[in-house]
Amino acid sequence: MCHWSSHAVAVAFLISCVQTLTEPAKVVAQDESIPKSPISAVDKSQLPSGDGLAAAFEADRGIEQHRNVVFADDFEVEALGGKWDEINDRGNALSFIHPHANSSPTKHPQLGNRSLKVTATLGKNTGGGFTKWFSSADRLFIRFYTKFDQDCDYVHHFCTLRANKSLQGAERWSGFGGAGKRPNGEERFSTAIEPWGNWGKWNPPGRWNFYSYWHTMSASPDGKYWGNGFRPDTQPNIERGKWICVEMMIQHNTPGMDDGEQAYWIDGELRGHWKGFNWRTNSTLFANALTLESYVTDRWTKQSENIVYFDNVVIAKEYIGPASNAN
Template structure:
């Protein structure tokens, strides 16, 4: 009798161990994304529909534009839904520099250590299956490393508290029906690359890889080789996000610099719920003293467009 009890107990323990192993293996498999670099991308490059709009004038009239702001008219942040202006970090200024595409005003973000961390604007918008976001930016000649830059976030809704579900959560694994995000930003490689660094995607989603400390910090995506970001010159930055079929690994992202396609990745399982959409864009320069030593760090922005198709650089004056 005791032998039968022990045998039964051993079977139960074995089954439990196998079940636990299977669950652990399943969890591990789910946390390892099958992201692929696209070697021969068919995405467009060079000029897009913006080439038909000199300095982006009237570009909002294009049927595929969801939002546009060239900062030429209105009060500070008038076209945006949320303003983060810590210690008066934001201002409209003439777009001094080497481009004649930017009109009479640009947005200046001045982050001052021990005074503020910078700031920016956020816009919520009705999303679409594939999104393109383009803006111009310039890093001041003395600008140091930037902690966070421009971020596209998926929120559960455009209304009430659910419009904020994609914000926060640093170091935590997102829920597939609550949030995901991707940011295009300069990355300094822990101080190895000249400030402000090189262009990089910083992405959060529910099947992302954990960091060595066991937490879930953003996963980075960038080509193996690309030049350092040049300070003191206007740069046209554009990125694309393709929503996945909920639960499937068919999501994508890509980015362009001055019309050059720098990187295209496939295999993202961004979300598990079809109602979760990338629907909020934050244009900002956020600086902390973790790697930044320069006291004042200034970044400029202009000609922001969110659209359903590739935008490309602004049209040049004839």
């Protein structure tokens, strides 16, 4: 276990570059070397909703023993970041707290006795979080619980799944950085589930949104390649002060084909499912690193202190669903 290396600090700086979200429905003039994207929303998705594999594990206890679970952390036992590979805790942004400290203890007994608290303070730090590298699969599901403090403002970066060339050495960093640049389909792609404020039009922290980079993505109006956004046409604002179950799925494409997918669920409800992604050009490139973080900048965030909580993180090869209640 280590704190961020000098290479990681440089990566974090690249990631922190100002980014502009491109609406997926508004395609600007595109590099002629990039084929037109066939991505479309799935109207009648066959993906599951409601209970998933987690229903068999009370409060997620023992869920890591399931044959299709790759990684799990409920923050109950280990030291801070004990199950993760990298810790970003500059400015002492990370701590543990009881998940019911500021709410009724009967609301979410499935979250146990300890949750991760991320405190981002303008002028002191940008927040923080953890990164985990793992052995991937053709289809991946990432599930976690989160809560935004009542005064939490807009968040610049949240939870990101990245594809890196390898799990070893410098190649495990190939999926980090590169803000504003179109990825090489043999080196990297990424997708993040995060709140988006629509340039301040929606109350903070905003609404759920995919923020994705891949080699056939659309350019932004400035000609650079900032992340492309994917979300349903309508959905409610994210409610602050409430624990939320968030799950995302990615299906890797067959290299040379547009058969990749992504989807996300909120509290077991499927909010959006998209097909037609050409995530990669090399069959050895897989999404293999999860960064769980709350990261803010003073571009959109004006509240001096911004607190986000996380709990019950699971990475699996099948739909996970909400955690079951503890008796």
